[in-house]
Amino acid sequence: MAIEVPVFHVLILAGILFLLGLAGVLVRRNIMFLLMSLEVMMNAAGLAFIAAGAVWGQPDGQIMFMFILALAAAEVAVALGIVLQISRRFDTLDIDAASDFNG
Amino acid sequence: MDWFWLVPALPLAGFLVLFVTEGKLPDKVVAFVGAGSVGMAALVALGVGWQFVASGQSSFSLPLWTWIAVGDFTPSITLYLDSLSLVMTGVITGVGFLIHLYATGYMWQDHEEPKGYSRFFAYMNLFVFAMLMLVLGDNLLTLFLGWEGVGLCSYLLIGFYHRDPANGYAARKAFVVTRVGDTLMALGLFLLFWEFKTLEVQAILADADSLTPGMATGIGLLLLGGAVGKSAQVPLQTWLPDAMAGPTPVSALIHAATMVTAGVYLIARMQDVYLLSADAQHVVAVVGLVTLLISSFTALTQTDIKRILAYSTMSQIGYMFMALGVGAWSAAIFHLMTHAFFKALLFLASGSVILALHHEQDIFKMGGLWKKLPIPFWSMAIGSAALVALPLTSGFASKDAILLTAYDNGGWLYWGGGALAAGMTALYTTRMMIVTFFGQAKTEPHDDSKANMWLPLVVLGILSIGGGWFGIAVLDDLLGPIGPLDHFTPLALVTIAVPILGVLVGWVVFSGRVNVSAVVESGLGNGLRRYWHGGWGFDWVYDRVFVKPFVAMARINKNDVVDLVFRIAAALARGLHYVGALTQTGRLRWYAANLGLGLVLVLLIVLEVL
Secondary structure, three states: OOOOOOHHHHHHHHHHHHHHHHHHHHHOOEHHHHHHHHHHHHHHHHHHHHHHHHHHOOOHHHHHHHHHHHHHHHHHHHHHHHHHHHHHHHOOOEHHHHOOOOO | OHHHHHHHHHHHHHHHHHHHOOOOOOHHHHHHHHHHHHHHHHHHHHHHHHHHHHHOOOEEEEEEEEOOOEOOEOOEEEEEEEHHHHHHHHHHHHHHHHHHHHHHHHOOOOOOOOOHHHHHHHHHHHHHHHHHHHHHEOEHHHHHHHHHHHHHHHHHHHOOOOOOHHHHHHHHHHHHHHHHHHHHHHHHHHHHHHHHOOOEHHHHHHOHHHOOHHHHHHHHHHHHHHHHHHOOOOOOOOHHHHHHHOOHHHHHHHHHHOHHHHHHHHHHHOHHHHHOOHHHHHHHHHHHHHHHHHHHHHHHHOOEHHHHHHHHHHHHHHHHHHHHHOOOHHHHHHHHHHHHHHHHHHHHHHHHHHHHOOOOOEHHHOOOOOOOOHHHHHHHHHHHHHHHOOOOOHHHHHHHHHHHHHHHHOOHHHHHHHHHHHHHHHHHHHHHHHHHHOOOOOOOOOOOOOHHHHHHHHHHHHHHHHHHHHHHHHHHHHHOOOOOOOOOOHHHHHHHHHHHHHHHHHHHHHOOOOOOHHHHHOHHHHHHHHHHHOOOOHHHHHHHHHHHHHHHHHHHOOOOOOHHHHHHHHHHHHHHHHHHHHOOOOOHHHHHHHHHHHHHHHHHHHOOOO
């Protein structure tokens, strides 16, 4: 039988996941970890959508999650290309090494 | 007469052809296009004039199109032909063609300017077009268009040899000084429009009686301002002697025969307005009188042959202004026509002399040329006789008409001043002829002029003699009675005698039969000579009152106070850009942190916590 989880708890979990991801983005300098932190943030948002969809009994939340999955896949495809280039040019995966791209 | 539009269209077409080919045409084709277009225009003008006179109409207008339509203000481009504009058209295309023909020879070997030959004829054709628009426009706006167009061409051609900065200065001076007059004229046009709600000349003239005397005086004086600038009359005369920096055919066409007489045309065209204001007419006459006296004395002391002729042009236009001022409208236009003949002849002949002496213009470096340059000499002699107004020449017929009418309508003062200047004219012309063509030869001439150069001289020579008969026979009917032509009153005999006396005195003095060096070299004589040589100090005064203070102010304001506004705006934009650029550190995590911070801020605002 299904266990009823209060939506408030799910949202708190999503919020914690989101903040963890954000902290990872801000603190880590390795690009790979940066990307993984981004994935965590996106999944946090996805979890919030699912919860919201379940509460109102609507399919929209799950559809949004599928969009987020597609977005994540596309983002990883582009980002890995950039990671490859950065590692070739700067011989490191430190994101701050690429700070020459300033205005 | 519907093909009348060809008259201005042909020179315009010539200009466009020469303009778009950018000097890539061979010189012979350029000569053909440049002189041919004006020649064809002259033929068309002749045909149209014939038809017009034969038809017996008093005027004929040919609407071409509406220029602009703004509410009630719909100036049209309409060509208007009456006796006045017909005479002007004849002079512009006829004398203009002869000068163009002469210029094909004069400018031929002139390789000082790359592509100069084509450029020269392009400007000249544009000038003829603009001048024709000036005299043929039935609308003061069209007239103003032509007015500014001839000013532009005058500027371009004075500065034709633009490598010498002095020529550029002369061109700018001519442009700026005439602009002073043009500003006054524009104000006059505004006043006219305010009064009549139209700028059509015939509508204004028909309705001129509705003007109050004060308004008529104001308009008359403002239009006179424009005429004074364009026609080089006191006090805006200083640009004309310097305008001689241009090639000699330019001086003949623009600064003797046509453009400088535009002021006379303007006043003659608007004569109904002047008739309403005795004051304005009086000012016109005084301006003419003062100019003709000042410039004839100045001409006596000049040594550059073209400057002598320039001052003589000023004084002859002074006669025309005086005639306009005393109401002798047809005499003024008659003198305009004869002056166009003989002054163009004098300039072209002097151009032949200058060319034969390798661009020597100082008459005291000439001398003894009469046997070596027969055609220029005889042309110059005929032109001088007409300028001096010896009997049986064209200048005699027109100048006598002016002087006698001036006495009838104006009194002793105008007649006396005019006669004194006529004597001075005889004196300086004799001086120019004797010093240039007689005495000891100082430079060896080198004359290789061809038919295209001496033919115009011959034709203009014939016109300078016969133009007077033509005027009396034709213009008298066309324009109205020219003036008292009875030459057997005591006053008329004195008027005839003065120039002859002047020539005799000049011959005695300048051929060295009587030594006057003691008078000339005395303190007073020398002082007067230097004062007159400088053009009565007008340039000196203007230099100190206008030019120097203006240059000084320009130096103080080198950084341009008005520009400050824009410089502040530029500095502001640059500062903001700098502040904005500071945030672009290139550190990705820093961007992400700002993003998060911004999100928190927005959320707090949306949730109304803040």
